[in-house]
Amino acid sequence: MTDTAHASGARTEPPRSAAPAQRRWSRDRVETLVFGVLRWVVIVVLLVVTLFPMYYMVVLSLRSLDEVVLRPALLWPAEFDWSTYVQVLVSEEEGGQGFLVFMRNSAVLAVLTVVFTLLAAIPGAYAISRLEFFGRRQVSALFLAVYLFPAILLAVPLFVFFSAVGLRGSLVGLVVVYVAQTVPLSIYMLRNYFETVPVSLEQAAAMDGASRLTILRRISLPLAMPAVVSNALFVFMIAWNEFLFALLFLAENRPRWTVSLGLAQLAGSIEIPTTVLMAGSVLLTLPIVLLFFLAERLLVEGLTSGAEKG
Amino acid sequence: MTQPVERGPDEQTRDANVPVEPIPEAGGSRSRTLAQRDARFGQLLLAPTLVVVVTMVVLPILWTVILAFQDLRLIDLRRRGLFGAFTLDNFIAVFSSPGFWAALRTTLLFSVVGTVSSIGIGLAATLALRGAFRGRTFVRASMLLPYVAPVVAVTFVWQTMLSPQFGIVNAIGTEVFGWDDPIAFLSQRSADVTVLGIEFTVPVALLTVMTFEAWRYFPFAFLFLTARIQALPRDLEKAAQMDGATVSQRFRYVVFPQLLPTIALLAVLRFIFTFNEFDDVYLLTGGGAGTQVVSVRVYYLLTSRGDVGAASAQALVLALILVVLVGLYFRFVGRPMGDQT
Numbered sequence A: 001m002t003d004t005a006h007a008s009g010a011r012t013e014p015p016r017s018a019a020p021a022q023r024r025w026s027r028d029r030v031e032t033l034v035f036g037v038l039r040w041v042v043i044v045v046l047l048v049v050t051l052f053p054m055y056y057m058v059v060l061s062l063r064s065l066d067e068v069v070l071r072p073a074l075l076w077p078a079e080f081d082w083s084t085y086v087q088v089l090v091s092e093e094e095g096g097q098g099f100l101v102f103m104r105n106s107a108v109l110a111v112l113t114v115v116f117t118l119l120a121a122i123p124g125a126y127a128i129s130r131l132e133f134f135g136r137r138q139v140s141a142l143f144l145a146v147y148l149f150p151a152i153l154l155a156v157p158l159f160v161f162f163s164a165v166g167l168r169g170s171l172v173g174l175v176v177v178y179v180a181q182t183v184p185l186s187i188y189m190l191r192n193y194f195e196t197v198p199v200s201l202e203q204a205a206a207m208d209g210a211s212r213l214t215i216l217r218r219i220s221l222p223l224a225m226p227a228v229v230s231n232a233l234f235v236f237m238i239a240w241n242e243f244l245f246a247l248l249f250l251a252e253n254r255p256r257w258t259v260s261l262g263l264a265q266l267a268g269s270i271e272i273p274t275t276v277l278m279a280g281s282v283l284l285t286l287p288i289v290l291l292f293f294l295a296e297r298l299l300v301e302g303l304t305s306g307a308e309k310g
Numbered sequence B: 001m002t003q004p005v006e007r008g009p010d011e012q013t014r015d016a017n018v019p020v021e022p023i024p025e026a027g028g029s030r031s032r033t034l035a036q037r038d039a040r041f042g043q044l045l046l047a048p049t050l051v052v053v054v055t056m057v058v059l060p061i062l063w064t065v066i067l068a069f070q071d072l073r074l075i076d077l078r079r080r081g082l083f084g085a086f087t088l089d090n091f092i093a094v095f096s097s098p099g100f101w102a103a104l105r106t107t108l109l110f111s112v113v114g115t116v117s118s119i120g121i122g123l124a125a126t127l128a129l130r131g132a133f134r135g136r137t138f139v140r141a142s143m144l145l146p147y148v149a150p151v152v153a154v155t156f157v158w159q160t161m162l163s164p165q166f167g168i169v170n171a172i173g174t175e176v177f178g179w180d181d182p183i184a185f186l187s188q189r190s191a192d193v194t195v196l197g198i199e200f201t202v203p204v205a206l207l208t209v210m211t212f213e214a215w216r217y218f219p220f221a222f223l224f225l226t227a228r229i230q231a232l233p234r235d236l237e238k239a240a241q242m243d244g245a246t247v248s249q250r251f252r253y254v255v256f257p258q259l260l261p262t263i264a265l266l267a268v269l270r271f272i273f274t275f276n277e278f279d280d281v282y283l284l285t286g287g288g289a290g291t292q293v294v295s296v297r298v299y300y301l302l303t304s305r306g307d308v309g310a311a312s313a314q315a316l317v318l319a320l321i322l323v324v325l326v327g328l329y330f331r332f333v334g335r336p337m338g339d340q341t
Helices: A019-061 A065-070 A083-089 A099-130 A136-146 A151-165 A171-194 A199-207 A212-223 A225-241 A244-250 A259-267 A274-294 A296-304 B031-068 B089-096 B098-128 B136-143 B151-161 B168-175 B204-230 B235-242 B247-275 B279-285 B294-303 B308-332
Strands: B191-195 B198-202
Touching (some): A019 B247, A136 A171, A151 A171, A151 B294, A171 A244, A212 B031, A225 A259, A225 A296, A274 A296, A274 B151, A296 B136, B089 B308, B098 B294, B151 B204, B235 B247
Antiparallel strands (some): B191 B198
16 A cells, blocks of 8 residues: 555554653554554445446346246346347347337437537537637536526426427437537536647647637647547437436337336336346446446546546 | 648638738737637637527526416417416415425435435545555446446336345345345335334335435545545645644544535535436336425426426426525535636
8 A cells, every 4th residue: 555544554663752652653553443444344335335236237137037036135147048138129029128229229319419519519618718709708607507407497398399399209309408418518528628738739830820720620629639538428428328308208209219218118017027127227237337447537537627626 | 730721711811911820819900800700710619509508408498487487288388379378376386285395395305315425425435445455446437337327227226126026135134134024115105113212204215215316426426526635735644644643633634624625516516416306216216105306296297297387387496496505505605616617
């Protein structure tokens, strides 16, 4: 351990002065010991609490329902039953649940959201970080307000509006709503990054006759690429995981269901075995968890950039 | 870069005797036109975002305000225009229905407990993972799983784990801990529990949903607190240690005060998000068994009753209460975001 905060080996030197140091030494030693142990208790408990539900999900997806009902406390499949995955993936006509289509819908929705969010957010973030124009401050305040209002407040008028124009039940309508929800966050994350790009670089390019658009495309954007990638992943996750608007817009149109919506809608049904839906749950979670572990560092840095300023 | 430099649309008006575009800081007579050009370009760049946010967020909010003052059902919408007869009936109905007050009380309790517990656990996780050890990167990533995993998947797993028929929690509870009956964690409104001879009534389902909330969102607090604690200078703690401050004293007097601004910011953010929470409650209990928060109530008013007016009024009241609470917080506790806004 290189750290000193909880390090037990930090105070190896014996105290110099005798009497007052003696008392401090004992309290310090007790605390170091107690917190040293407590620390590992916390780590183990949190690991179990965060990892167990994921493990349970995978194990249950591989067991047969009869066996689960018979021996619910078993934590390892007696035999691996992969048929749940086939059942959940194939279409309804073939006796399955059609999750393959749901996954395609989710993927299309998430990718389109990422593309349009970035198309709007990159120039927007650049403008806010670099250009002085009327209304710049008000725009930032407006974006903050987006997250102050509950999504359910938007649900009523958007539901009514999309019903009226006939876009309810279509993925296109949902993409527009998702973009509106993610763009402010995206601009906030990218703006922080654009601000770290040295102005002198842009000025040098301007000296050479480059226009603002060229500067953005050839200098600022390549330098901000890590932030753009982490932002893209983050937006993808939000769109893939989203539930409320999918529920409001797509609930009546089963061929358009996303994985999240499909799982939620089918979870209440008694006819479908829980183990089959657990397989669906794994299919819903897996892409996100894979993506997350691949890009954890990027994501964490992107999300908390600016937070360390306090 | 060898490609020819491309010209932006507003570059065509360039003055022939200005071969080099002045840098933004440069003064002189031409800087005004550059500033204007920059301003126009800035507005142009921001335009798509502004259009989307205004049409999909700002206008709907304004429309909600209008809808809230109308007696409108979903089925009437096609025949009726935007501006019907205005009435205060919806608000009178909201404030006079016992269901609303119960939902508001639940929402407040849920928000406070959810916020405090998620930040508390996040802080514990941050401190426990502060010192380096083998595998810390993996542990840190695992800590974030509840937050990044899809909400529908994790609520489904929780439902299954807590199921009275074949859930693992009840299986262990009855087999190992000798519970008399399985507990219906998500559908039982309350239970009487006797601790040391005193009988308590415990809101079972609500507590379960709160526990879920703490579980799902402690990673959020952990993420921000870790970013902050890593940026803290070590000198102060070292000095305190030299002076004989113990582990708890160093935390209490050195580390914690430096984390306080981040904790305050987290408290505001988490409170706002939890207050508006819909997914978690809807997916876990459907708002039953004493867990109906206001946003779930709005959803049912809209979808099963088709009462657009009442749903809008209720959503609006929810937003206004939140604005007032956050405003009070900034007024009396201060601005946790400092100059960052």
